């Protein structure tokens with residue numbers, strides 16, 4: 036018994052029941068306070084209506100911090116993320132599993148699991164065309180109007196998002212009717228069938244009457260896209276939209292997304308860990324690592340001149356046609372524990388190029404061009420580089 040205790044005490048990740056209770060009490064205090072603030076009635080509009088820094092953007096993430104207050108400690112899932120999505124463009128977000136890509140997009144939809152998940156700092160400005168909302172402060176009742184109309188989301192696994200007990204038509208109709216309250220039943224049905232045709236489903240009238248299990252994975256993903264686009268949103272968030280599909284269907288779905296985006300003149304935030312997909316689709320790329328952005332730039336800049344050792348590692352770990360290698364590169368080590376992040380560069384322990392300075396404070400963002408920024412000490416002495424410090 037004594038031996039087990041000793042062993043447990045030595046394990047840095049071990050937390051006693053007493054400690055856990057203490058953490059959970061503290062968490063409750065913090066989250067109750069935030070929830071109280073959020074759940075106020077009649078929040079004045081001035082609190083959440085704001086202005087874009089650049090009116091050509093649809094979304095501006097500005098120093099976003101989204102934390103999860105769990106019983107074993109605070110997970111800093113998104114820890115100071117800033118980037119823009121310009122109108123009419125596709126912005127790709129890449130990074131290893133667990134680096135905070137989904138939490139960033141869920142923060143924008145106000146779908147982070149509450150009360151333990153909270154935006155604790157920063158803002159997300161969403162431009163509806165008429166007004167600008169700061170999503171971090173927008174009350175839930177207002178957010179409901181924005182979801183689907185201004186911004187909609189296509190999830191990774193369509194079977195978990197479609198309801199298995201209702202026909203496709205019923206589910207599509209519901210979405211369309213919810214956002215177009217004055218439409219007649221007949222018009223709603225026609226619009227649903229039109230949407231099915233738009234996403235390339237040949238037998239649209241037949242599929243309208245089918246259940247989700249009667250469709251293939253690719254068709255289900257098309258239905259999800261039809262639902263997401265039913266109200267011509269200004270921004271489509273696609274979180275790993277093709278991960279569950281084979282490569283031919285993947286190519287078709289990506290093509291479809293690209294065409295529809297141009298048709299309704301919207302923008303896409305494309306989340307994936309597949310650099311091939313990014314290369315094909317994105318205008319801008321954001322590379323995330325452990326809740327922070329390590330590099331961002333235009334797709335050309337990131338692919339022609341990847342600068343952060345992590346981005347270079349990602350590039351090297353993908354197979355290239357015509358290039359013969361004995362064994363595919365993999366980045367050594369693993370992502371640090373999100374509860375106990377080091378106070379130096381999060382990538383340092385896995386980095387093959389780390390230098391002495393890397394043990395210092397987290398590196399500032401350095402601009403290599405007007406659009407290309409990297410957070411790494413290797414670039415600190417680059418001529419003309421400007422740090423915008425955090």
Ligand SMILES: Nc1ncnc2c1ncn2[C@@H]1O[C@H](COP(=O)(O)OP(=O)(O)OP(=O)(O)O)[C@@H](O)[C@H]1O
Pocket residue numbers: 103105110112130131132133134135136137138139148151152308373
């Ligand atoms: N509900 C939750 N409660 C506690 N921690 C969470 C919760 N949701 C996400 N996290 C944590 O937040 C971090 C970021 O998760 P996220 O889902 O954003 O990763 P991701 O980049 O989308 O990964 P993937 O590529 O696997 O989808 C992870 O460390 C995860 O464990």
Ligand SMILES: [Mg+2]
Pocket residue numbers: 136137138274
């Ligand atoms: Mg994810």
